[in-house]
Amino acid sequence: MTQTILRIAVPSPLYRSFDYLPPASAAADTLQPGIRIRVPFGRRKTVGILIGLAQHSTLDPARLKPALEILDTEPVLSGDILAMTQWASAYYHHPIGDALATALPVLLRRGQAVQQAGAPGWRLTETGLQIEPDTLTRAPRQATVIQQLRAHPPGAPRTTLDVPAGVLRSLHDKGWIEPCTLEEAGEDAATVATTPHSLNPAQQSAVDAVTAGLKGFDAYLLEGVTGSGKTEVYLQIIDTVIGQGHQTLVLVPEIGLTPQLVKRFSARFAVPLAVLHSGLSDRERLAAWQQARSGKALIIIGTRSAIFTPLARPGLLVVDEEHDSSLKQQEGFRYSARDLAIWRARQLAVPVILGSATPSLESLFNVERQRYRHLVLPNRTGAASLPSYEILDIRKQALEHGLGRPLLKRIAHHLDHDGQVLLFLNRRGYAPTLVCHDCGWIAECPRCDARLTWHQREQQLRCHHCGTQRPVATSCPECQSSELRPLGQGTERVEQALVEHFPEVERLRIDRDTTRRKGELARHLEQAHSGKARILLGTQMLAKGHHFPKVTLVGILNADQGLFGTDFRSSERMAQLIVQVAGRAGRHDRAGHVAIQTYHPDHPLLQLLIRQGYPAFARAALAEREAARLPPCSHIALLRAEASRQSAPMTFLEQVRQHCEAAGGTGIELWGPVPATMERRAGRFRAQLLLQAARRGDLQQLLHGLVRELEQMKAARQVRWSVDVDPADMF
Ligand code: ADP
Ligand code: ZN
Ligand code: ZN
Numbered sequence: 001m002t003q004t005i006l007r008i009a010v011p012s013p014l015y016r017s018f019d020y021l022p023p024a025s026a027a028a029d030t031l032q033p034g035i036r037i038r039v040p041f042g043r044r045k046t047v048g049i050l051i052g053l054a055q056h057s058t059l060d061p062a063r064l065k066p067a068l069e070i071l072d073t074e075p076v077l078s079g080d081i082l083a084m085t086q087w088a089s090a091y092y093h094h095p096i097g098d099a100l101a102t103a104l105p106v107l108l109r110r111g112q113a114v115q116q117a118g119a120p121g122w123r124l125t126e127t128g129l130q131i132e133p134d135t136l137t138r139a140p141r142q143a144t145v146i147q148q149l150r151a152h153p154p155g156a157p158r159t160t161l162d163v164p165a166g167v168l169r170s171l172h173d174k175g176w177i178e179p180c181t182l183e184e185a186g187e188d189a190a191t192v193a194t195t196p197h198s199l200n201p202a203q204q205s206a207v208d209a210v211t212a213g214l215k216g217f218d219a220y221l222l223e224g225v226t227g228s229g230k231t232e233v234y235l236q237i238i239d240t241v242i243g244q245g246h247q248t249l250v251l252v253p254e255i256g257l258t259p260q261l262v263k264r265f266s267a268r269f270a271v272p273l274a275v276l277h278s279g280l281s282d283r284e285r286l287a288a289w290q291q292a293r294s295g296k297a298l299i300i301i302g303t304r305s306a307i308f309t310p311l312a313r314p315g316l317l318v319v320d321e322e323h324d325s326s327l328k329q330q331e332g333f334r335y336s337a338r339d340l341a342i343w344r345a346r347q348l349a350v351p352v353i354l355g356s357a358t359p360s361l362e363s364l365f366n367v368e369r370q371r372y373r374h375l376v377l378p379n380r381t382g383a384a385s386l387p388s389y390e391i392l393d394i395r396k397q398a399l400e401h402g403l404g405r406p407l408l409k410r411i412a413h414h415l416d417h418d419g420q421v422l423l424f425l426n427r428r429g430y431a432p433t434l435v436c437h438d439c440g441w442i443a444e445c446p447r448c449d450a451r452l453t454w455h456q457r458e459q460q461l462r463c464h465h466c467g468t469q470r471p472v473a474t475s476c477p478e479c480q481s482s483e484l485r486p487l488g489q490g491t492e493r494v495e496q497a498l499v500e501h502f503p504e505v506e507r508l509r510i511d512r513d514t515t516r517r518k519g520e521l522a523r524h525l526e527q528a529h530s531g532k533a534r535i536l537l538g539t540q541m542l543a544k545g546h547h548f549p550k551v552t553l554v555g556i557l558n559a560d561q562g563l564f565g566t567d568f569r570s571s572e573r574m575a576q577l578i579v580q581v582a583g584r585a586g587r588h589d590r591a592g593h594v595a596i597q598t599y600h601p602d603h604p605l606l607q608l609l610i611r612q613g614y615p616a617f618a619r620a621a622l623a624e625r626e627a628a629r630l631p632p633c634s635h636i637a638l639l640r641a642e643a644s645r646q647s648a649p650m651t652f653l654e655q656v657r658q659h660c661e662a663a664g665g666t667g668i669e670l671w672g673p674v675p676a677t678m679e680r681r682a683g684r685f686r687a688q689l690l691l692q693a694a695r696r697g698d699l700q701q702l703l704h705g706l707v708r709e710l711e712q713m714k715a716a717r718q719v720r721w722s723v724d725v726d727p728a729d730m731f
Pocket of ligand 3: 445446447448450463464465468681682
């Protein structure tokens with residue numbers, strides 16, 4: 001008699017699945033790939049995923065253990081998610097058990113039953129239904145909630161409303177809204193709630209191109225300058241997809257930073273919408289996942305990991321801000337949600353749209369190779385025009401807390417003319433570090449090769465890499481001098497300069513330090529949006545996707561970090577950031593102006609960017625990549641290792657290198673190993689080895705053999721190592 005063997009993926013760091021016998025009670029027809037099974041694993045019990053059945057095991061059948069319990073009657077991982085995750089596990093060289101666990105909501109990973117009570121939400125009461133949102137001009141947040149709930153009579157989940165709890169409480173106190181459980185709610189009618197814009201010709205042809213091809217796979221790169229109406233294009237295509245009864249999955253880099261996007265989607269369509277991001281409770285996440293899986297939610301908006309959301313009736317995938325590096329997971333299972341979206345769309349035979357004002361060189365390369373179709377929105381909508389650029393040379397200039405004279409003059413000018421000013425500096429805190437004026441001592445992190453940032457308000461020195469913090473010293477630990485001074489600028493320090501120069505003007509600083517508490521970011525963004533705060537100052541949190549209609553001047557305090565970064569993508573990132581920040585200006589009827597402070601005014605890429613725009617910059621940058629044979633014109637993987645003993649990572653990676661050389665893989669070049677740019681971080685030493693190949697297949701073949709070899713290697717036990725395929729960051 002042949003025995004059925006269960007091939008089960010169990011969350012573990014091992015690159016393999018495990019064989020078990022079926023539990024005694026299991027009926028054969030329940031054993032479908034994608035179901036969860038509780039199994040004994042070592043000394044504990046855990047939840048694994050069935051990935052296949054076999055007749056034979058490489059293990060002695062007598063040693064196979066029976067699985068304990070079948071948890072599902074039907075697969076929790078649909079065929080397409082299972083296939084995509086298995087492919088990704090192989091491509092990114094990440095253990096299958098762990099990869100599949102990533103694809104599941106936490107509660108399911110722990111073995112909870114799929115059937116669940118509904119998600120908590122809010123709906124309008126009878127009285128609330130009578131309220132005209134337009135009459136609530138003095139309570140704009142209340143008006144938005146009323147507007148959203150009018151579009152969703154059965155109720156909307158707490159997560160899509162995205163206002164501070166206090167706003168909901170006051171509405172509840174007025175008797176206008178009430179809590180509800182969303183599963184009780186019936187289906188909404190699929191109608192358009194707010195009126196769509198009539199499209200301009202470029203938007204129209206983009207919409208037409210995609211809607212003509214809704215029946216099968218095609219990849220589109222929607223390249224539209226900031227404010228060109230990309231979102232409107234998505235919305236109108238989605239309208240057609242909804243009309244066909246199909247679901248759309250929209251991936252965005254960070255939902256916390258773009259609450260407006262979710263609001264726009266939910267106000268436009270009176271259909272159930274699910275939002276998935278890291279700020280949800282486990283229960284909310286599971287509820288959203290179920291709404292997607294059952295087909296109830298017709299629009300699913302989520303961050304990176306939402307790519308694993310099952311869809312009952314898929315019709316379209318959208319990846320917004322496709323250039324954003326946060327779409328790539330940087331630890332553990334290092335997948336790219338953008339690249340998986342392409343894979344998944346192909347498999348589902350649906351179109352996928354990648355949208356950006358500043359597309360990644362990877363995607364532009366794919367357009368060049370005719371793998372993606374290029375849809376271009378060259379102009380801003382309506383009367384808005386693109387901003388003008390100006391470079392401010394700060395060599396030999398006295399800077400006041402990072403602000404040069406010319407920039408201060410321009411700020412004053414725009415404030416005088418009733419403009420709003422946005423200042424960008426990608427560094428929070430008061431100053432990047434503290435230095436002794438007498439002996440040159442610098443405040444360094446004891447655990448990292450990095451300096452401690454001075455936070456003035458808290459009177460603390462903090463490491464932004466490991467979180468170490470200590471009180472600011474009043475005297476130098478080396479020479480006891482009391483002449484300790486800030487070196488460089490952070491947002492906190494620039495703010496101080498603004499207080500001195502423009503004491504009467506209302507300011508707003510937006511960075512991670514001022515938006516730690518829940519709801520704070522939304523409140524700040526609202527103030528920024530209304531124009532009440534006349535000067536906005538912030539880090540890249542301000543750069544992403546917001547509309548500040550009254551901004552007329554954007555000041556970039558220092559463009560040089562990007563020009564001379566150690567990563568080969570530094571200049572690409574810098575260009576994207578400049579264009580994205582600049583895109584916040586002049587979105588309305590008034591022209592915007594962008595002033596960039598730099599010590600390198602003649603830098604060719606910077607010149608190209610501001611004179612000819614992002615597409616010209618991208619062409620030149622791509623030519624440089626081609627010449628240097630860097631991605632996307634080649635394929636790379638990084639092997640990283642870290643340990644508390646300094647020599648261990650290098651010793652290990654040397655052995656890896658020797659192994660690769662001995663394996664004699666064709667077409668592979670090895671670079672390193674070298675210590676990481678910041679060798680010591682949080683007390684651990686780090687090093688890396690770069691593998692490069694002209695052909696993806698060669699690299700994959702080498703890595704496939706390699707990771708299995710590494711599991712056995714003795715030196716590997718002295719370090720923590722990882723493989724990063726198509727790394728987004730080189731350190
Ligand atoms: P993007 O996503 O490219 O930044 P949006 O879709 O957010 O652009 O559009 C920018 C602004 O222009 C929004 O306020 C939007 O409502 C408006 N808009 C979009 N399309 C049109 C159109 N065809 N006519 C008028 N206004 C439009
Ligand atoms: Zn000193
Ligand atoms: Zn540190």
